[in-house]
Amino acid sequence: MADALTRFAAFAALFALFALAETLAPDRQGAALRARRWPTNLALVAIGTGLARLMGPVSAVGAALWAEQAGVGLFNTLDAPAWAVVIVCVLALDLGLYLQHRALHAVPLLWRLHAPHHADRHLDVTTGVRFHPGELVVSAVWKAGVVAALGAPAAVVAAFEIALNGFSLFTHANWRLPAAAQRAIGGVIVTPRTHRLHHDRDAGRASGNYGFSITLWDRVFGTWRVAPEPVRLGIEGGPDDPARLGPTLAQPLTDAPAR
Ligand SMILES: [Zn+2]
Numbered sequence: 343m344a345d346a347l348t349r350f351a352a353f354a355a356l357f358a359l360f361a362l363a364e365t366l367a368p369d370r371q372g373a374a375l376r377a378r379r380w381p382t383n384l385a386l387v388a389i390g391t392g393l394a395r396l397m398g399p400v401s402a403v404g405a406a407l408w409a410e411q412a413g414v415g416l417f418n419t420l421d422a423p424a425w426a427v428v429i430v431c432v433l434a435l436d437l438g439l440y441l442q443h444r445a446l447h448a449v450p451l452l453w454r455l456h457a458p459h460h461a462d463r464h465l466d467v468t469t470g471v472r473f474h475p476g477e478l479v480v481s482a483v484w485k486a487g488v489v490a491a492l493g494a495p496a497a498v499v500a501a502f503e504i505a506l507n508g509f510s511l512f513t514h515a516n517w518r519l520p521a522a523a524q525r526a527i528g529g530v531i532v533t534p535r536t537h538r539l540h541h542d543r544d545a546g547r548a549s550g551n552y553g554f555s556i557t558l559w560d561r562v563f564g565t566w567r568v569a570p571e572p573v574r575l576g577i578e579g580g581p582d583d584p585a586r587l588g589p590t591l592a593q594p595l596t597d598a599p600a601r
Pocket of ligand 1: 443447456460540
């Protein structure tokens, strides 16, 4: 319970911070349509939170606790120094998410679940939580598997989950980072500028920058892109009005946009 409360407090604080930042220093001009997009994107968080409750122990932290008790997974059977466990677990979890994101785009059935995230025609802090419940289920099962295989400590997993959430809010925020900051961290950390390229409506241009937090895996696997600002955001196809909740929830069944 305390864990859920900590996560919610961290989410609320970071959401407020990036919402303020993108209001004061927006990067991309254009219709944010907050009054229409935000209720849908935020409703998806509420649905996702309820779903996580229903799934109970099928979660990253749940898997860590189970693996520890059952003595399953790499670091529950291997005696390694704490610093090494933390570093390997964080990098491996991040790699797991990078590979998951590649699969969400490459496998047609998974793309149906991920496409509602890409259907948003503007990017801001709420796009960072706009995920279809079906994608959240796939992600929870995949993360639980990676965590159990690693035997990652629950505290590391919990911290990683909070950071992941924060990065998703940050990389989707329409915040113009100070130029010096973009130069200093933009090559190492995924920023709104670089992640936005992944939301280009042109599928060819969007086939890169899959990383959530660090640029390392995109560089390793040759998907790192530095390109001019996208002209249009979103996907070809998809619901007529991706700002509405009903069509967004139905999208995996009604629509198979090309990618
Ligand atoms: Zn994507």
